[in-house]
Amino acid sequence: MRALVFEAYAGPLEVHDVWDPAPAPDGVVVRVEATGVCRSDWHAWQGHDPDVRLPHVPGHELAGTVAAVGRDVRRWREGDRVTVPFVCACGRCALCAAGEHQVCPHQTQPGFTHWGSFAELVALDAADVNLVRLPDGLPSATAASLGCRFATAYRAVVQVGRVRPGEWVAVHGCGGVGLSAVQVAVAAGARVVAVDVSPGALELARSFGAEVGVDARAVGAVGGTADAVVEATRGGAAVSLDALGSPGTCEASVRSLRPRGRHVQVGLLPPGAGRAVVPMERVIALELEVLGSHGMAAHAYDGMLGLVAAGRLRPDLLVTRELALADAAQALRDVGRQPGIAVVTAF
Known part of the structure; x- marks a missing residue:
């Protein structure tokens, strides 16, 4: 063959x-x-x-x-x-x-x-x-x-993230998994903030129902991305997914959450790319959930x-x-x- x-x-x-x-x-x-x-x-x-x-x-x-x-x-x-x-x-x-x-x-x-x-x-x-x-x-x-990609996103949003109608969902990284997650979250009745560095990816995310697109390049570092999501959602997302898998998107996803929010790590984080810094003090103070999802x-x-x-x-x-x-x-x-x-x- x-x-x-x-x-x-x-x-x-x-x-x-x-x-x-x-x-x-x-x-x-x-x-x-x-x-x-x-x-x-x-x-x-x-x-x-x-x-x-x-x-x-x-x-x-x-x-x-x-x-x-x-x-x-x-x-x-x-x-x-x-x-x-x-x-x-x-x-x-x-x-x-x-x-x-x-x-x-x-x-x-x-x-x-x-x-x-x-x-x-x-x-x-x-x-x-x-x-x-x-x-x-x-x-x-x-x-x-x-x-x-699609099945991974479906389980991450619906089963692991336990999304509910009306909740804000932030999707960090709008590649195949992220765009799938946007579709799934919208179908579940959620409101979606899409985050990416590509205008084309953000355009696709909006066409799939994302209400807000955040250009991560325009807002700067991790803190800027998280602040943009918190502002757009008036207090933070209930569910936030790192659909890319990088130390920066992982940290930004956790920092994007409102109290008692749920971070779902979907993108791979190979050790060679560097270890993610998870702000555990914020996890404790806001009673956040940090969850993994694997297919x-x-x-x-x-x-x-x-x-x-x-x-x-x-x-x-x-x-x-x-x-x-x-x-x-x-x-x-x-x-x-x-x-x-x-x-x-x-x-």
């Missing part, structure tokens, strides 16, 4: 012919129809993830058709159209039994623990636990974002897919570019430079 491969961290990204994967006894191989270009893939390429071993094929945000089925798989057949959470749970441990697949200690992740979906084929583990059937008529380019289990997708089918959520509007596999290398280098989501749809 053809796949995008790197053999050194931050090194060349090249399309090569490599061996086709085979399904594990409890897994499947999916023929990839679409795969998103995500900031997490950039982190893998840069060497920020200790699970990545060289040479490597990135890619974890995918939709496609089951091409081969392991002997122990019961629920899936060749030809089924599926997506998958980026966290593939084992389905056997105590956390999986409790339904908390997204923090399974034995998890695998395509594009991180093994070769991913910047390829014609990708192997996925524990298929009966992890695969999600795609609704008829949902385009693959749209469905690809459901495995990571969403496959069994939790029905609610989100129902809103997509009803037209209340529009992940299709996030897809601003469709690419060929040969163009994925440049798209990975350019992550964060253009608003919206780039999706590889030609292999």
Whole structure:
């Protein structure tokens, strides 16, 4: 099969012919129809993830058709159209039994623990636990974002952030996750302040229903961003998300909250980028909650897919570019430079 491969961290990204994967006894191989270009893939390429071993094929945000089925798989057949959470749970441990697949200690992740979906084929583990059937008529380019960015945002806003109608939500970083979070929060009846350094990203956020856009470059450092959010919301946000994952956006998110507010850390914070300074004195004085959110289990997708089918959520509007596999290398280098989501749809 053809796949995008790197053999050194931050090194060349090249399309090569490599061996086709085979399904594990409890897994499947999916023929990839679409795969998103995500900031997490950039982190893998840069060497920020200790699970990545060289040479490597990135890619974890995918939709496609089951091409081969392991002997122990019961629920899936060749030809089924599926997506998958980026966290593939084992389905056997105590956390999986409790339904908390997204923090399974034995998890695998395509594009991180093994070769991913910047390829014609990708192997996925524990298929009966992890695969999600795609609704008829949902385009693959749209469905690809459901495995990571959109599903991650949905759980962060609705389940972890516990957003309520009428509350102010601040979204720091309007890339794929952040723009998804704007959509989800608006659909939940919240009022949204979007924060970014890109006028194009802020324009998209407003088109998705954000009432206020804060240009982080114009207001200056962390304190300026937080002050702008507090002023716009007349006292601070009830829920604030760091959807980018940087020390500055993490601190600004916490400082943007009103008393008893909820900070949700969604963007990755690799140690190589520096440790975030969380103002714990403020956390204590205002009784703030500091929460982490790490994807969403496959069994939790029905609610989100129902809103997509009803037209209340529009992940299709996030897809601003469709690419060929040969163009994925440049798209990975350019992550964060253009608003919206780039999706590889030609292999």
